[in-house]
Amino acid sequence: MPRHLRSPVSQMNQVKSSPRKRARSKVVTQEKIDKRIAAGDGQGVREEYVPWIKVRAFASHGTSHIVPGVKVHRAHHLLSNAEYHYHVILEHDRSIIDIREQFPLLPAVETHAIASSLNIRPPVYPGTSIPLVLTTDFLITQVDSAGKERLVARSMKYAKEIEDASKAEQDRLLEKLEIERLFWARRDIEWKLVLYERLSQVRIRNLLILRSYALISPALVTEKNISRMLEVISAARTEEIPLKTLLLKMAKSLYMEYMGVKCLFFHLLWVGMLKIDLNSKIIELSKPLHVEEMNLIEFSSGEVSRHA
Structure with missing residues (x-):
């Protein structure tokens, strides 16, 4: 019978099935x-x-x-x-x-x-x-x-x-x-x-927030930006104003967009150049956050933490 007259079923029956791969044994040797x-x-x-x-x-x-x-x-x-x-x-x-x-x-x-x-x-x-x-x-x-x-x-x-x-x-x-x-x-x-x-669950939640800012654009992490940010924090009573208000104030002083300032601020918290009590309360933009700045000498010398 010519090939073009063969039924689809007969053609399907002539298709050779490919050999199945042997399943990999999960038994450990x-x-x-x-x-x-x-x-x-x-x-x-x-x-x-x-x-x-x-x-x-x-x-x-x-x-x-x-x-x-x-x-x-x-x-x-x-x-x-x-x-x-x-x-x-x-x-x-x-x-x-x-x-x-x-x-x-x-x-x-x-x-x-x-x-x-x-x-x-x-x-x-x-x-x-x-x-x-x-x-x-x-x-x-x-x-x-x-x-x-x-x-x-x-x-x-x-x-x-x-x-x-x-x-x-x-x-x-x-x-x-x-x-x-x-x-x-x-x-x-x-x-x-x-x-x-x-483990402190408050600390964990705060670190999960800050970790998102562990790696940011190097263009933000300049000596000029950091120095200006530290100056604003040093002059402000951070425990008395909402965190977002503080960030907006820094954005104005640094001539930067709000999101850029927020990224840099949280990054400095993560790396330890800015210090807060991570165990006392969750970081919230709508609430004050007591912040302490470390001078560059203190920061470069490092503080050996003991969480391990």
């Missing part, structure tokens, strides 16, 4: 772990660091975040709102120069051995006998007032999550945390558990 390590996962510093756990591979019920860093300029993979908010606190701390989230405790055989020494059932991947690669939520590099670097490790948990767990779940969580603590103790690195509920 030591070979897969070794390949990840060889590829650089969980290694590097600052912009070159690669988190061991990434958001796309983690079931987090919609609370995970991939956040462009404003201190370390790479994507940060944060697995909960608690991790995200703590990350913002760390970014604001001037003493911190590197933040490595989802840091793997390698080699896994070491954590396996620590568990065995404690008579704890070693964590393994489901359905296997392969040692689970445990992770610490944050490995942080700090610089002290003398310029010396040190590492600290922090794990983040919700207190409510622990309280609501069964006795067996609580016991297992505490066992894993003890393994983690001993892993870092062997390296003389301080480890602490951070409970989200103990």
Whole structure:
């Protein structure tokens, strides 16, 4: 039968079906772990660091975040709102120069051995006998007032999550945390558990506001603009006038548009050249905000914060 007279059905029946791709197995093998390590996962510093756990591979019920860093300029993979908010606190701390989230405790055989020494059932991947690669939520590099670097490790948990767990779940969580603590103790690195509920929620909300202005146009951040802004603040009773009124006054004095002044003002709050009490109340344009300015010498010398 000529091709043009064939029925559509007969033509469809002659179409060869392409072979289906074999689904990738989700079972963890030591070979897969070794390949990840060889590829650089969980290694590097600052912009070159690669988190061991990434958001796309983690079931987090919609609370995970991939956040462009404003201190370390790479994507940060944060697995909960608690991790995200703590990350913002760390970014604001001037003493911190590197933040490595989802840091793997390698080699896994070491954590396996620590568990065995404690008579704890070693964590393994489901359905296997392969040692689970445990992770610490944050490995942080700090610089002290003398310029010396040190590492600290922090794990983040919700207190409510622990309280609501069964006795067996609580016991297992505490066992894993003890393994983690001993892993870092062997390296003389301080480890602490951070409970989200103990963080200042007012501080977090303020830092989330200010973080939006961490990176602004260099054309705004000039010595002339900063000096004039500091002069206006020094002469004003900032605790007596609404913040928006203060910003409008600065815009007039600096011959700048209101939004430009607002960006610069919030940026200086973020970097610490202007000081406010971040823990007392939420920043609102309609309300006064007591502001203190730091002189350039004080600012350049830095204040070592302790939020980690």
